[in-house]
Amino acid sequence: MYARLDFLFSIAHMPGNDVTLHRHGCYELVYYLKGNGKTRIGDDDYEYREDDYALIRPGTPHDERHAAPTEVLCLGFAPLREFALPEGVFSDQRFKDDVDDYAPVLPLLLGMVKEMRNKDEDYAGMLDLLASQLVLMLRRRLAGGSPAYDEDKFRYAINYMNENFHQRIDFGSLAAMAGYSLDRYRHLFKAHTGASPGRYVLGRRIAHARTLLRETRRSISGIAADCGFASDSQFCSLFKRETGWSPGAYRKASP
Template identity: 40%
Template structure:
């Protein structure tokens, strides 16, 4: 496969930063080495986390938001694909980090600028294209599991925020019922059961390790109000939040 490198750079993005909607004349691969957030590619929104990457076709409008500090690699390239199209979307670097290894080799070539480094970079782009084409070997079930993992990671990182099944389903591109079925199949809990379990974990940790008021713990853990928090916490643990805190001190 023939390819040509247009750009390659590595950068950091601070927490809560946003890259506004834009397009490129070439393919772009965005590799997330560290951090998490969401990226919108065309009409679809995807969640990213370390060792995932987004592949974007030329002229596709895209943007991204970083919920944590992130380290990102960007590579733009032209590709002579013939009848083998590259599929747009988000992927996990599953082949022992094969994609990252190629990108790191490109960075070394770019930095050292040895003889014929431009030809070497274009050769590595050809290898990258082949690796990307091999991702079509993924089965539908594997892709479904990956999307459910993204949703779980989103819950883990945003448990104190407002979360609904509709929001999660939209983020991974499934209907409400389909997403709920896949999530429960993978984790043995419905999405909201999992959300509540993570909220109780956070609330217990805050009650045990901080001096925050019950109201502040309720808010930080994502509950709608103090009454709801106290009622649900007692149902789940057998103790009120105040009594739970006192027990941890003795």
């Protein structure tokens, strides 16, 4: 298997019934069966039309604004091997300069819908198999990605860490989603940000703890929990190691 299916559903939207910014922990493919409008994926705005599909990487915020009645098929999947897929809005139509073996993704998606509806024996395994085929199709069809993706492969991971530093973060999953082994991912992440993934998250936790110590009267236990530390003792030990102060002393010294 190359991928695991996380969710699959269809939905219809009317103009004005927009989808607000949200994010997922897996890749999402949104296929526009009908309609037109706009979608924001990360920092970029796109227009969509019938037979386009949006591909969004894990952790990237995205929304949807409908200019006409829109029907979509939404699919979430997690690659199980080291694949890196670009994000953006792509056409599922064939153009004259396409390679001879080009195949649209819609028939594959409709096959997945049929499996989900019928729920025949081993349908869950078949859905994962079809999701694996989809990943391979996308990788071949969108080979090379986009310049923005090549220049900023770690943006979605950094966004995800900034939003979820107070929770347990699976760096192995982030590495796989970015298309690297964990060791290679750690090396490249440090080259990109100046810190390893673990130290980056710790830095976000310590920074948030400083703010809470200065600006609130939350208990030390409450702040430890809010910032994602496993225990009060771990929080106090790491805070002192990183700042030179105990949490209590830092609070007393703060204006």
